Amino acid sequence: KKKKKAQKKRKGGLFKWLFMGTFSIFMVILLIGFTGTLVIYYIFADDLPDVRVLKSFEPSTVTLMYSDQDKLIAELYLEKRILVPLKKIPVQLKQAALAVEDANFYSHMGIDLRAIFRAFLTNIKAGRIVEGGSTITQQLSKTLFLSRERSIIRKIKEAILSVRLELVFTKDEILEMYLNQIYYGHGSYGVEAAARTYFGKNVQKLTLDEVALIAGLPKSPNNYSPYRNPKRARSRRNHVIRRMAQEGFIKRDEAQQAMRKEFELGEVTNMLNRAPYFVEYIRQQLMAMYGRNKVYKSGLKVYTTLNLEKQIIAQNVTKKNLHIADKRYGYRGPLGTMDISLPETVLQENLREINNLKDGALPTAGTIIHGLVKSVERKLVTVLIGQGEGVIELKDMNWAREPDVKIDGRWASINRIDKTLHPGDEIMVRVLGVHESGSFWSLSLEQEPEVEAALISIEPDTGHIKAMIGGYDFSKSQFNRAVQAVRQPGSAFKPIVYGAAISKGFSPASIIIDSPIIFKEKDHSFDQWKPVNFEQKFYGPTPLREA
Incomplete structure (x- = not known):
């Protein structure tokens, strides 16, 4: 019995020493870690900005310019951003962002150690970086306060700033700043600008598949752009939808239905195309009155006298008559040449890219596009245009004589085509419509006018400018002949x-x-x-x- 008691005593002592030793080692490690954290904090904390400045921070927003009927004619910005409060952002968009970026957002203090550990294991298994552990708060800290350099020092600063943000702001305030600040591609910052850029609608009107696409963009806006990489964009969108289902935000059948949907993207438009010379005329006045920062960052709303319908009519009439006037001086020759011996599929693909005819899109009547002369007869020429072929008849290019200022082009004409055009010529053509045969397009020969014109329409009783044309093409000449020429x-x-x-x-x-x-x-x-x-x-x- 004494022997057994001694053995028990020795065992109890051994366990006690093991426990005490383990506990001591743990405490030492904890103390070292805590001390190290404090040292690191004090080394880097002094150089970091005060996150409280965000309480009065006003991000750069878009200045909007409107016509006399309150139609949007231009946007002026350094960053295309339209602020929207969190309560007006759809619940599903918030859920999509949380599901794909930070599922534990409402339970961590700016740093998610579980997500970091999970990402570490995932990256080890993959042998490369395939997943990050950054929280929404960390991404916001990086965007607002830090550079893009990749280093341990930047990650430490990012972590410190994230904790500070969590101490100063509520979770909803941080999420609102994130959804209004992050870059979503194609010049769009924030979810409202992204909704208008990709779908041509306000953020409140987005459907489930649309919010999923937008929520998936911040990781790599260029790679996941539905305009540039539709396949990658679809894959990323579906990943977001699956994550939403995994987190219980949506039902499985909702997810399946959303993943089957095709993209219904809005058309990427350049607002300056609506009234470029007038917009620049107003912009210069705004710059003189308010300065660059106010115009490009303060989200002004500018109401002008321009009538958009009259402006469009003026542009169409001016361009039409410039083409007519320019043709009187004769045909200046092709834009260039292509090797007509290349496979026709290659030539058509090149033309589709030049003419921006994507996904089987067909040219519309009245548009001017590039064409490639395939074959020439005396009174007929066959032209490749990217989507099928077209023909130009002699009557639709009889103006194309050799340039000669001594000849009045109103009465001069050619009587055969084969002396003017040759196979391989790259030319400009106007689409007249489908040919009467129904198997190809009917075209006319065009060239870009060298002659210029200006037009300004002023309402007599008010002096309001209703339309302004300063030249043929603003992208090639910004000189406004309506107000700068002093003719x-x-x-x-x-x-x-x-x-x-x-x-x-x-x-x-x-x-x-x-x-x-x-x-x-x-x-x-x-x-x-x-x-x-x-x-x-x-x-x-x-x-x-x-x-």
């Missing part, structure tokens, strides 16, 4: 002179004397001025209507 008004000034005469009691039958007159002005840059007519003649007594 002599010529006969356009006559209504002002007649108006002044009528207000003085003159009538169209009033007789005036057309005779030489000399103005002497010593206070100006000239001593005297003697105006003359173009004909260099004077006609004596003349009725006002003929003067």
